Amino acid sequence: xxxxxxxxxNIAVYAIMGVSVxxxxxxxxxxxxxxxxxxxxxxxxxxxxxxxxxxAEFLAMVQILIYVGAVMTLIIFAVMLTSRLTDxxxxxxxxxxxxxxxxxxxxxxxxxxxxxxxxxPIHAPGVHSPVSVTDLAKAMLGNYVFPFEVISVILIAxxxxxxxxxxxxx
Amino acid sequence: xxxxxxxxxxxxxxxxxxxxxxxxxxRNIIGILISIELILNAVNINLVAFSKYxxxxxxxxxxxxxxxxxxxAAAVAVGLAIVISIYRVSKTVFTDEMDLLKW
Numbered sequence: 325x326x327x328x329x330x331x332x333x334n335i336a337v338y339a340i341m342g343v344s345v346x347x348x349x350x351x352x353x354x355x356x357x358x359x360x361x362x363x364x365x366x367x368x369x370x371x372x373x374x375x376x377x378x379x380a381e382f383l384a385m386v387q388i389l390i391y392v393g394a395v396m397t398l399i400i401f402a403v404m405l406t407s408r409l410t411d412x413x414x415x416x417x418x419x420x421x422x423x424x425x426x427x428x429x430x431x432x433x434x435x436x437x438x439x440x441x442x443x444x445p446i447h448a449p450g451v452h453s454p455v456s457v458t459d460l461a462k463a464m465l466g467n468y469v470f471p472f473e474v475i476s477v478i479l480i481a482x483x484x485x486x487x488x489x490x491x492x493x494x
Numbered sequence: 495x496x497x498x499x500x501x502x503x504x505x506x507x508x509x510x511x512x513x514x515x516x517x518x519x520x521r522n523i524i525g526i527l528i529s530i531e532l533i534l535n536a537v538n539i540n541l542v543a544f545s546k547y548x549x550x551x552x553x554x555x556x557x558x559x560x561x562x563x564x565x566x567a568a569a570v571a572v573g574l575a576i577v578i579s580i581y582r583v584s585k586t587v588f589t590d591e592m593d594l595l596k597w
Contacts, residue, residue: 338501345512348508348509348512351529351532352513352519352520352529357524357528360525367509368531374539375538375539378542380542382556383538383556383560386560387538387563390567391535391563391566395566395570398574402524403524416521417520420519424515425515428511429511431514432507432511435507435511436507439500439503444499444500444547446548447547452552455552455556459553463551463557464557475565478568479567483571486574489572489579490574490575490579
């Protein structure tokens with residue numbers, strides 16, 4: 325597989341990034357939380373496309389399956405179970421909008437400034453071949469087998485905890 | 495022509511900032527959880543971009559991104575269970591109306 329994207333591919337990636345940023349602004353500002361959840365799905369799909377442009381195809385698949393498939397379903401269920409949201413008279417934002425915007429834009433500006441200044445040790449393109457699923461599996465069950473086991477225990481504990489918390493007391 | 499690393503980093507930083515804004519301004523707990531998902535996504539983009547451009551073993555960043563996705567799924571499951579449980583008790587999902595522990 326060719327390591328470099330074509331010019332058209334680059335333009336497509338930048339367009340996807342732009343749409344994702346606009347959708348992300350929608351996620352935090354839309355009044356109706358259901359619409360916010362749908363725009364979050366857009367951001368997650370855009371992230372999957374960015375993963376593909378970074379040659380992480382397996383991660384893009386995982387992103388779509390877990391985030392867009394499972395997490396979005398959970399969020400939409402929670403939105404529907406706790407309605408009383410679409411009422412126009414209820415404010416969805418607290419009163420800290422302007423100071424929060426100031427602080428966050430300052431943080432973002434400083435972050436971007438530092439990111440553009442820093443001398444990242446970028447190696448020449450084509451030094452490594454793209455990561456295949458085989459490489460991922462070997463790393464996950466070789467070097468990273470202990471974190472893998474720990475995260476499995478955390479996941480099962482979290483799922484049992486979620487069921488226990490959410491079930492009605494008899 | 496390859497997209498430079500910095501463009502991915504700037505994209506992730508913008509997503510992170512928007513997510514932080516959402517956490518600071520949303521009243522609804524579910525909205526705050528959604529904003530946390532945005533931030534975790536920005537982190538994942540950073541990890542994958544760094545692992546492609548600078549890492550010595552390029553699969554490390556992707557492994558960590560998979561771990562973060564797992565943690566995010568666990569966090570969302572537990573968080574939404576807590577939200578539904580709170581809603582059942584106090585009939586609200588707004589953070590400024592939850593004053594059960596205040597006196």
